[in-house]
Amino acid sequence: LLGYAYGRAGDSALPDGVPLPCDCVEGDNAVTLGRLARFVASLEDFADACAVTRTLHAWADELDKAIGTFFVSTNETYQEVGLVRAAVHKLRASSEGSALADPVALAVVRDFVASRLQDVLGGDPLGANAVVFSALRPGSSIPREIVCLLGMADGQFPRSDNRPAYDLLRTERRFGDRSMRQEDRMAFLEAVLSARRRLYISYVGFNLDGDLSKPEIPPSVTVAELMEAFEAETVQPVYHRLQPHHPAYFTHREGSEAQGKLFSYSTTACETARALRIGRSESEEAVTKIAETGATAALVVEIELEKLITFFKNPAKAFYTGPLGARLEIALESALEDQETFDQQGLGKYAVNAAIVDLLAADGQPDKERLRRALLENGMLALGQRGKAWFEEQIETIDEALKTTVDGLDITLKEALQQQRTVTPISHTVSLELDEDITVRLTGTTVSVPAGDGGSGYTLDFRYTSDQAYERLACWIRHLFSCAAGQAAPRFYLRRKKDKIAQQCFNGVGSEADSQMLVRYIRLFLDGQRSVVPFVSDVSASYIKAFRKSKADTESARRDEALAKAQGTWAPFEHENGPPPPCSDSYYRAAFGEAGPFADQARFHEVAVAVFENDQPLVP
Structure with missing residues (x-):
């Protein structure tokens, strides 16, 4: 920088010991040098800003400012920039939804933003996942603390080499020919070697049509060979019951099987087991005693x-x-619409208006251009003059409101x-x-x-x-x-x-x-x-509104008149601009069908009255 501004003419004027400036920077290189200088200065400013503690809301503002300084949203980078801004937006939402008002250090904010980016990008290593489900195939096992193998019954694993009659491998095998049975045995060996702390193997060993007191179906031959290789203390078979609400899972007698091997944390299963025990005789109750912990508590x-x-x-x-x-419904939040958005509608317009309200209600001079750039980078505004004009119109309207x-x-x-x-x-x-x-x-x-x-x-x-x-x-x-x-x-x-x-x-x-x-x-x-x-907010509200205003003589006539109004709200004959009618919602259609929530009219009336019928003006 000194060489560009000072040149070599005044070398003699420099103090002793000061390095001579280099004057090789000129022309287009000067532009590159200026950008470098601005980048270094911005980094120094950001480092100074990160050296102090701030509230979560202040950190969100500082990170938004840094994103606008260091990142440019282009056709190649707009998705990544949008993900970073979304992580910062979650930080701001957390600050508003929590009671934490104390300033925090940069390390806390960095961990929060990094965890959100890791969840969205899915770039965490496989070993960091809590539970991984996969088919048992050679080369698919990785070292784990606990490895669980399911469905290891005889006849199910390992697979047999059943080939059609015209397959030459059935009659004449050569070295290197594939064998599914050998592959399964190799996969089983890899899974066993991958278990670091515990190996869990399960299979269905009871015949539902036979004697349920003892298993009739043997385990896989690979499991049997493994059990023979270990001592009896190392491999401990556990015979589970057919239903999760079996009393054996909730007994607490000394020396009972449930005390060591069979246990359950399911409160629902415990309540079911307790209910099934009510009709049993005293002698049966003496054999299997249900744990009464919490039975009298609410x-x-x-x-x-x-x-x-x-x-x-x-x-x-x-x-x-x-x-x-x-x-x-399958909603891909990151998927873009097939057509370019000019005027936002629905949730998109709601999100833009909420951001504008936050900007205008904040203290100080609102930075409208910064908000417009952020919305544009996140795909929430149309490009060009159309999007800018629409944004300025919303700003003016909300500011007046x-x-x-x-x-x-x-x-x-x-x-x-x-x-x-x-x-x-x-x-x-x-x-x-x-x-x-x-x-x-x-x-x-x-x-x-x-x-x-x-x-x-x-x-x-x-x-x-x-x-x-x-x-x-x-x-x-x-x-x-x-x-x-x-x-x-x-x-x-x-x-x-x-x-x-x-x-x-x-x-x-x-x-x-x-x-x-x-x-x-x-x-x-x-x-x-x-x-x-059977409740749909707009439909039930129109029902109550019509029910109150009805001047019919009888209760039944008032209900019929209100029901006709509600049916019109459920599926209007003509739908103009605005939110889609309730009948188009996939969940409502699956629950009520095309007819709407009127199958049980008495229940529909009861719920609508329970929700809206009071002295407060809940119906617009």
Whole structure:
């Protein structure tokens, strides 16, 4: 740098001992040198920034700044840059969802971001996986602490060389010809040698149509040879029962088989075994005694608040993806659309609006261009002037919405958001009695702005999205949880309704009544773990709305009139722009069919009334 700026003309003017500057840098090389100098300076600034401790939110801002400085999103790198930004976004979300407000060092943030990138990229070594499932083939085994071999019964392993009659290998074998039986034996030997601490081998040895007191099917010949090679103390066969709720898994008598070999941690299987023992005689009960640990204690059910709220968004999806563990749609989050996006819709528009709200509600001057670049690099904005114009339009619209005065607070929406962001979320656990023997522990977080300067405390629930029945219901459930947890501050609900901001204030109705309403929702949640609850938020809300407004003379006529309205909401005759109708949801269609959740009209009415029928304005 000194050679480029100073040259060689003034060598005599340099102090003694100072190296002579090199003046070979000129022309295009000067541009490269300038880039290097800027890169080194940026690295020094980033190193200085990493030398101090910061809060998680401050670290997220610093990392976002570093990504914009050191990485350029191109057609070849936009996916990798998007993954790094997504990891930083998770760090920011963790800071907002946790109660940690203390500053942390760089090592904590680095481990967090590295773990998120490792999960997304899948680049972790095979040895780091907790459990690896694979077919038993030669060369497929790697050293493991515990190796489990399943299905090692005689006739199943090793495979026999059954070849068709026209195969010459059946009558004349040559050196080097493949043998599946020999390959399986080699794979078995490799698996045995790969076990470092324990080798687990299992097979079905009982004949379901025969005597279940002793095994009739022998193990594989390779397992038999292995057992002969070891002493009896080394290889210990364990005969498991046919059902997981067999009493032998829960006995606690001294010297019993369950005390050493048979055991189970399944509370469901234990309850089943206890129920089956009720009808047995006293003599049978003396032979096999079920462990009575916890029999008189109340059953405690742990439920997360967000899981309860998500359930009412789509009970059918919660049932299929929860208890059944099935997904009816394949959603690739990293897959791009077939057509280029010009105007965002649905979840994409919601994510962009949420980012704009966070930017405008933050303290200081908002860096709009930086946010636009980040959204563009993540594929959330259209390229060119079309995407820039749409982004600026959203910025202007949301900025105007944040100037709305919150009824009851006499401050703008932006000021209320800024006040709430200074509050640290608090974790709570609320215990609710469902029955005499069932206790529910509902866990979640609350954010309440404390009272001060003559004003009362409050909680703000704002999203720049349309005003829908589920949004109001979710806000109401959070308010009930806050009241039950002792944070009975008014909750202000604000959502977009056409060109205005719809406002509603939820107040507590009394601690006992709040708890009873929560119990009502929790009962529906627990029912939804056994079967699909006939509830669709928009459909049920339109049903209740029509049921209230009906001027029919009889109860039956009011229900019929409301049912016709609900059926129109389920499958509208004409669908305009907006979210797709409920009948197009794959989970609802699998649970209710094309007819909708009206098969049991009495149950549909009962659930809709239980959810929406109260003094609060839950129906838009």
